[in-house]
Amino acid sequence: MSDAERRIVIQIEAVRRVYQVGAECIRALDGVDLEVRENEYVAVMGQSGSGKSTLMNVLGCLDRPSSGRYRLDGHDTGRLADGRLAGLRNERIGFVFQSFELLGRLSALKNVEMPLVYSRLPWRQRRRRALLALERVGLADRTSHRPSQLSGGQKQRVAIARALICDPSLLLADEPTGNLDSRTSREIMALFEDLHRHGQTVIMVTHDLEVARHAERIVVMRDGRIVEDARNTDRILHGSAVAAEVP
DSSP: OOGGGSOEEEEEEEEEEEEEETTEEEEEEEEEEEEEETTOEEEEEOOTTSSHHHHHHHHTTSSOOSEEEEEETTEEGGGSOHHHHHHHHHHHEEEEETTOOOOTTSOHHHHHHGGGTTSSSOHHHHHHHHHHHHHHTTOTTOTTOOGGGSOHHHHHHHHHHHHHTTOOSEEEEESTTTTSOHHHHHHHHHHHHHHHHTTOEEEEEOSOHHHHTTSSEEEEEETTEEEEEEESSHHHHHSHHHHHHOO
């Protein structure tokens, strides 16, 4: 399927996010335009303070733009009340964090099931979906284990399963290999590649060029703006923009 035939999942137009810190006005995002289509795999890179984390918060409906427009799956998020925006976030977006964000007192199965607790699904159906999600990430034999009984890579797999349980339109990953060793990082990136091959749209924030190489498209930010947006080729991976922006 060509790019033109794939539906648009994310459409951002002239988005700005401004913070007032004392007498100083900080432009965390300064006129960002971005379009992401279904089943794209995008890495967002840039130095600390470049705006990539603010962009992820806006994309994840955790923060609202000061101006501009953000459409998620055709929904204009700026027109939604807080409650409806939270519902859209829960239905359409899966989050994967560097620190896993698992509840230590719960088993892997119950951690994965958490996003469905307040849904109207019967508990047997919730449990079945959680089991299938763990099986999908290769942890069908770790359902009863608590986070303290799991390795870092296994914890991240549980977090990914939890992010996938609502069948999100978009998977947002914020430095998902930041707390992992190189071997485990490769395993997690292989899992993201497999999810992408099976149709998942993925946007990943990373400072690691080796991690970014797995994406099919790389977006580089500087001073709240997108300064590079290109397919994953030697030009972008070894070009001046990436070399300058990534420590």
